[in-house]
Amino acid sequence: SGERMKVVVTRNLGPDVMPLLQERKELDLVVWPEDRPCEREWFLQNVPGATGVIVMLSDKVNQELYEAAGPTLKIVSTMSVGYEHIDLQGAAQRNIRVGYTPDVLTDAVADISIMLALMAGRNVRETTELVARGDWPNTAWAPYGFVGPQLSANWVHPTRTAGFLGFGRISKATLARLVPFGFTDCVYTSNPSSTPNPAADAETARTYGLRSVRRVGLPExxxxxxxxxxxAPGGAATHHVVDAAFLRGMKSTAVLVNTARGTLVDSDALATALRERWIWGAGVDVVEGEPHVGREHPLVREPRCVVLPHIASATIETRLGMATTAAKNLLGALFGEAMPAEVQM
Ligand code: 8YV
Structure with missing residues (x-):
């Protein structure tokens, strides 16, 4: 039919992906023209009558947006694996499908999780800042200068235990990377409403050649x-699961890595834990309240905390994969083709 469909895209998806949308002549594309987050007002002004939208993490897809869009809206496709910015209940009530981008970013995030674990343990922030200040020439070599706990298994610690708060795709990809580091054991926590599965844990242990994989509670x-x-995913259910009590319970040589959502970690408690040496160090790619994280932020002020500006999925290949998946999810829903990744509601 000659029916036209309006599609609003809140970020230019680049020269390799925009053509996937542009070549569909039935689509009237409306693309946020700037190289910065889409303004809410622009989104609300342009969304009325849209059949589909492609959004980013910073675009709230809530009641207000559904009402502004009206009954034409069929698909919300987000260029992210997280979807806590989307009101799923509201989508389900309106028969709107939701697409996301799992899998394509798993390896990039696992890579950076390992990097942050190493950086936090091996004092990389303090030492690179020392070199950048020009202080290396003034630093006398010392047998125990700049030492930190070794991530890999070693003669003092022949066993190593990896802990995962949440045990999905990215956790398992991170665990796989720790196998050649000599890790022997794995403990993890899961959504309390999910059913424990010791047989699956034993299978995971066999897969990675580990001594044990065990689901535990937060204190353990x-x-x-x-x-x-x-x-683990963000949202109300996981808000501040890493709090003062959790951090006090950690080993003083352990490090904390957050490549999920800032909301899972109480930043003030983490800053205290680092300052008072409850734990060795931390590496965070995400911070509650981001991107409003200035030099005065308690974690930025903490020399034992490496803070990255949410770049775990930022590889050329992964962002291309995410943008492609986001475009294909939208097209799938609009043209009756398969959606590569649909949120199950
Ligand atoms: C961001 C992320 O989405 O996928 C997620 O949930 O947090 C990141 O990959 C990324 O900054 C692209 O929007």
């Missing part, structure tokens, strides 16, 4: 782990 996760990776 804190106490057992040499490194804790925070890799």
């Amino acid at each position: 996760l804190a106490a057992q782990s040499d490194v804790v990776f925070v890799l």
Whole structure:
């Protein structure tokens, strides 16, 4: 039919992906023209009558947006694996499908999780800042200068335990990377409403050649782990699960890595934990309240905290994969083709 469909895209998806949308002549594309987050007002002004939208993490897809769009809206496609910015209940009520981008970013995020674990343990922030200040020539070599806990298994610690807060795709990809580091054991926590599965845990242990993989509670996760990776979804259910009590329960040589959402970690408690040496160090790619994280932020002020500006998925290949998946999810829903990744509601 000659029916036209309006599609609003809140960020230019680049020269390799925009043509996937442009070549569909039935689509009237409306693309946010700037190289910065889409303004809410622009989105609300342009969304009425849209059949589909492609959004980013910073675009709230809530009641207000559904009402502005009106009954034409069929698909919300986000260029992210997280979808806590989307009101799923509202989507379900209106028969709107939701697409997201799992899998394509798993390896990039696992890579950076390992990097942050190493950086936090090996004092990389303090030492690179020292070199950048020009202080290396003034620094006398010392047998125990700049030492930190070794991530890999070693003669003092032949066993190493990885801890995961959340045990999905990215956690498992991170665990796989720790196998050649000599890790022997894995503990993890999961959504309390999910059913424990010791047989699956034994299978995971066999897959990675580990001595044990065990689902535990938060206190045991804190106490057992040499490194804790925070890799669970954001939202109300996981708000501040890493709090003062959790951090106090960790080993003083352990490091905390957060490549999930800032909201899972109480920043003030983490800053205290670092300052008072409850734990060795931390590496965070995400911070509650981001991007409003200035030099005065308690974690930025903490020399033992490496803070990255949410770049874990920022590889050329992964962002291309995410943008492609976001475009294909939209096209799938609009043209009756398969959606590569649909949120199950
Ligand atoms: C961001 C992320 O989406 O996918 C997610 O959930 O947090 C990141 O990959 C990324 O900054 C692209 O929007």
